[in-house]
Amino acid sequence: MPASYFAQIQSHPGWFTINVLVPLLLPFVVIAIVATAIGGWRAFIQMFKKSVNQGQLFWVVLSMLASMGYEAFSAYTRCAWLAETISWALGLCMSCAFVSSIFIAVNTVRTLNEPNVRAIAIYISLIMAVIVLYCYPVLHVLFAEC
Structure with missing residues (x-):
């Protein structure tokens, strides 16, 4: 699975960039642009910490879960033999x-x-983001074979 997983990512860099990297990295790129225009890298570090501290990664996770759910739902009609896997994926996404x-x-x-969110919420947001970043391409590869 890992070999085909990475091969699929390498063969579809545009899909991976648009569907995985842009939702995760674009908010932080915008923060970097605004912060460096306003107050330099010190402002960027403060704004970055504050955005992660406030749980902004949960918004990224939510949007990527919606995309994963849509992909699973659209594969439901194409892949009748994967109906149980698709149902589990859709249920987990929801x-x-x-x-x-x-x-x-x-x-x-x-x-x-x-002023600060508890550290456990930050860790949960980071863990959920990493899991979704891995699972979304896996589901895409799995459902693309239909």
Whole structure:
């Protein structure tokens, strides 16, 4: 699986860039551009820490889970023999999107009351982002074979 996984990513760099790297990296590139125009790299580091601290990665995870769910749903009609796998993928995408939405709501409320979000929320957002960054191309490769 890893060999075909990396081969698929190498053979479709445009898909990987648009669907995986842009949603994850573009918000931070915009922060870098704005921060360097306003106050230099020191401002960038502060803005970067603050955005991750406020749980902004949950928004990235939520959008990528929606894309994964759409990909699974669209493969449902093409791949009848993968119906059970597709159902599990779609259910996991919906469940994780619900959990991500809860974390977005909790972090939004906490930023009103506290200056910093708890470290566990930051770690959960990082873990969820890494898992989604790996699983989305896996599902794309799996469903592309239909």
